[in-house]
Amino acid sequence: MTSPSSTSQSSNSYCVFCEIVAGREPARIRYLDNDLIAIVNRLTWVPIMLLVMPRRHMSQLEMWSSGIMTRLGDVAATLGCMYCPNGFRILSNFGYDGLQSQSHGHVHVIGGQFLGHYA
Template identity: 65%
Template structure:
């Protein structure tokens, strides 16, 4: 899990089986809350808690690659800004790694969740 592989290679500008690449390219619908040349923030299609946002790099990369990339600092700042804006009483920023970590998308991303008492675990 902790090694990069050929999955990170782009097919054109979009990974053919990556929903986040397709959203970034405008080929799949999403509820955008922020977008620039490097990062987008969308509303998660899942709705386990009132606020579920995804902070996503526009270019495909793995979670491991993201966490060693200077872009992570910008993504973290944006995640905190949106957490404060949407969840003034508190929020969590999460990043899942691999199957056992409940990672469902291979495209790197951060979760911003809140809007309710999240309890001891998310």
């Protein structure tokens, strides 16, 4: 797990999201432009699990405090409406206690069923 204060990826560390962006790892892409990519999460805890992220590697904190967040939020909300017409959640995990598993900043769009109360 990464700490919420981690910054950009070091040149020698592996990032599966950077590999997906580069076309070296497979992914089911649901949105792509010059700055953003949205993919289907390989995990299947709920019927719809999308990940929306900047194509450029940046930490969660960098992503949330950057100018790209408005567009990223628009894309995430649009995909949520498209794939989960009955409702969805958009969320991000920060640090170990927040269960952040990837250093590359991203948001989750989850839905496709009743999601229940918050943790």
